[in-house]
Amino acid sequence: MIRTRGETVFSYFNVFILSLISLSMILPFIHVAAKAFSSEAHVLAKDILLWPKGITTISFEYVLSNKQFYYSFGNSVFIAIVGTVISMALTVLAAYPLSRKGLPYTRFLMLLFVITMFFNGGLIPTYLVVKQVGLLNSLWSLILPTALAPFNMILIRNFFMGVPDSLEESARMDGASNLRILTLIYLPLSVPALATVGMFYAVGYWNAFFQAMMYITDRQLMPLQMFLLQLVTDEKSADLVVNDVFREVTPETIRAAAILCAVVPILFVYPFIQRYFVKGVMLGAVKG
Numbered sequence: 581m582i583r584t585r586g587e588t589v590f591s592y593f594n595v596f597i598l599s600l601i602s603l604s605m606i607l608p609f610i611h612v613a614a615k616a617f618s619s620e621a622h623v624l625a626k627d628i629l630l631w632p633k634g635i636t637t638i639s640f641e642y643v644l645s646n647k648q649f650y651y652s653f654g655n656s657v658f659i660a661i662v663g664t665v666i667s668m669a670l671t672v673l674a675a676y677p678l679s680r681k682g683l684p685y686t687r688f689l690m691l692l693f694v695i696t697m698f699f700n701g702g703l704i705p706t707y708l709v710v711k712q713v714g715l716l717n718s719l720w721s722l723i724l725p726t727a728l729a730p731f732n733m734i735l736i737r738n739f740f741m742g743v744p745d746s747l748e749e750s751a752r753m754d755g756a757s758n759l760r761i762l763t764l765i766y767l768p769l770s771v772p773a774l775a776t777v778g779m780f781y782a783v784g785y786w787n788a789f790f791q792a793m794m795y796i797t798d799r800q801l802m803p804l805q806m807f808l809l810q811l812v813t814d815e816k817s818a819d820l821v822v823n824d825v826f827r828e829v830t831p832e833t834i835r836a837a838a839i840l841c842a843v844v845p846i847l848f849v850y851p852f853i854q855r856y857f858v859k860g861v862m863l864g865a866v867k868g
Contacts, residue, residue, distance in 0.1 A: 609843075616640070616836035623832050639837035649841070651800050652807035655719060656786055659803055660846075663723040663785040668778055670728045671736055676762050678733075679740035693730040707794055721795040722788060722803065729784075732777045739773035740766055779849065786846045808842050811835055 583591070610630050615623055619634025627633065643649055677683050678690060700706070706725065715721035743766055751761045767774065789805035796802055802810075811834065 612836045612839050616833060616840050618833065620830050620833065623830050639833040640841070642834055643837045643841055648799060648802070648807060649804075649838070652802050652804040653841075653845075655801060656804035657845075659719055659722050659788070660782050660785040663727070664778055664781045666723060667727050667729070667732075667781045667785075668774065671733045671777060672762070672767070672774075674728065674733050675736035675740055676758075676766065679737045690734075693733060697730050703794075710795055716795055717798050717801060718795075719801060722791050723785070725791070726784075726788075729781070732780055735777055736770070736773055739770050743769055782849060783846060804842050808835075808838050811838050 607630065611628070614630055614632045615628050616639055617632035617635050617637065618628050619636050622628055622633040674693075678686060680686075683689075701709070710716060710721050710725060715724065747765050747769075748761055751765055756764070787805055789803065789809055792803050792806040793809075796806065
């Protein structure tokens with residue numbers, strides 16, 4: 581197919597804009613990585629841009645020698661794994677019946693889900709509910725209140741609606757129950773959508789810190805992002821730790837190393853679902 585001159589110019593313009601957006605995301609990460617591997621003198625001299633100078637790993641040694649880092653890392657792993665499993669189960673169990681044509685009041689039920697995407701109970705009422713059910717200072721307070729995301733449920737529902745009805749009819753003729761149809765037909769055919777939504781949930785749980793600020797006061801229960809937030813914002817605490825323990829590092833290099841330690845683990849998840857990601861989003865978005 582021969583493209584017109586306008587289409588060619590538009591394509592180059594898109595590439596240029598997307599390249600700028602990509603660089604705006606990648607360059608700060610590279611700068612933080614360079615600072616994390618640089619020596620104290622070069623960091624204090626402010627001459628670190630995109631390449632480390634005086635390469636050293638002492639900042640990582642400090643972060644990895646901090647017991648609180650391991651507590652927080654373990655908490656975040658638990659929250660991400662358990663939260664994703666619970667959220668995926670609830671999402672599938674809500675999406676499947678809502679995708680069936682014979683379910684009464686489907687539009688009304690969908691409206692209830694959509695309303696929660698625009699309005700919520702409010703910060704204080706939500707806190708009071710979490711407190712009343714005894715979830716304060718519990719890792720479950722970071723999982724259960726946000727266990728089901730309506731947007732993700734709608735994606736899975738739309739994907740389920742794209743599965744041919746003939747497959748379900750054949751299974752029912754063989755005496756299959758709804759649970760069996762879901763597990764043996766819909767779930768295997770929906771792996772791209774499930775992988776995509778699972779990634780959404782996992783990244784959301786891993787990066788969550790605002791709920792932890794509201795519900796968690798015990799330091800041993802802090803997730804990794806809350807630990808990182810305190811490390812980044814608490815200047816006096818960082819200076820005190822550096823002076824007493826590691827005199828050859830600065831608070832800036834410690835923070836940079838902690839940021840990398842918090843970001844890199846979740847990055848390893850993406851390659852395993854990369855082949856499903858685009859397909860899952862597109863197929864779940866065009867049905868309905």
